[in-house]
Amino acid sequence: MQQNNDIELLDSIKLGFGFSSDAELAAFLGVTRGNISIVRNQNGKLGPVARMKCLDRLAFLGIRNWMERISTEYIAKRLNEMSRGQAERIAHAKLATEFQLPLDEELPDRVREVLGMTSDKELADLLGIKTTSISMVRKGKSKLGHLPRLKILEIIEGLPYSEILLAISDNKYLINLIVQNK
Numbered sequence: 001m002q003q004n005n006d007i008e009l010l011d012s013i014k015l016g017f018g019f020s021s022d023a024e025l026a027a028f029l030g031v032t033r034g035n036i037s038i039v040r041n042q043n044g045k046l047g048p049v050a051r052m053k054c055l056d057r058l059a060f061l062g063i064r065n066w067m068e069r070i071s072t073e074y075i076a077k078r079l080n081e082m083s084r085g086q087a088e089r090i091a092h093a094k095l096a097t098e099f100q101l102p103l104d105e106e107l108p109d110r111v112r113e114v115l116g117m118t119s120d121k122e123l124a125d126l127l128g129i130k131t132t133s134i135s136m137v138r139k140g141k142s143k144l145g146h147l148p149r150l151k152i153l154e155i156i157e158g159l160p161y162s163e164i165l166l167a168i169s170d171n172k173y174l175i176n177l178i179v180q181n182k
Helices: 002-016 022-029 033-040 048-058 072-082 084-092 104-115 120-127 131-138 146-157 161-169 171-181
Strands: none
Touching: 002 022, 002 033, 002 171, 022 033, 022 048, 048 146, 048 161, 048 171, 072 104, 072 146, 104 120, 104 131, 104 146, 120 131, 120 146, 146 161, 161 171
């Protein structure tokens, strides 16, 4: 059902943002013209990164840096700001530049620390993923996906996760946002 709506979404993005060709549309979305063709031929769909680029352009919820906000660096920075233990370590450091931001592998432990969780199961349940996924991220064999990162942002920044999820998963909702932006 959504796949067919992806064609309508492509057309709405193209028209709503004033692109004159699929090549311009593809460049904006960060995909190839071939990817656009695949979606138009109903053999693929538009991914969450492309949808989030639309949210950036629309300044959805007053935010223009959605892609930056789901990065490991941004989330780690926000977790650092929330963590008393980290604040003490920084205060005792000789130079602030010695402090390294966590890698993706360290995010699960940092989130658990800041939120006072004692198990991976608690974290997995909160993020809506399997416990084994947490383990795979910690081992560096996987990364947290866009949706778990958005869930973390909901917790640490108070962003409305359900509205963000709707904007990146419901074509009609995103099309409506684009039309309202004109």
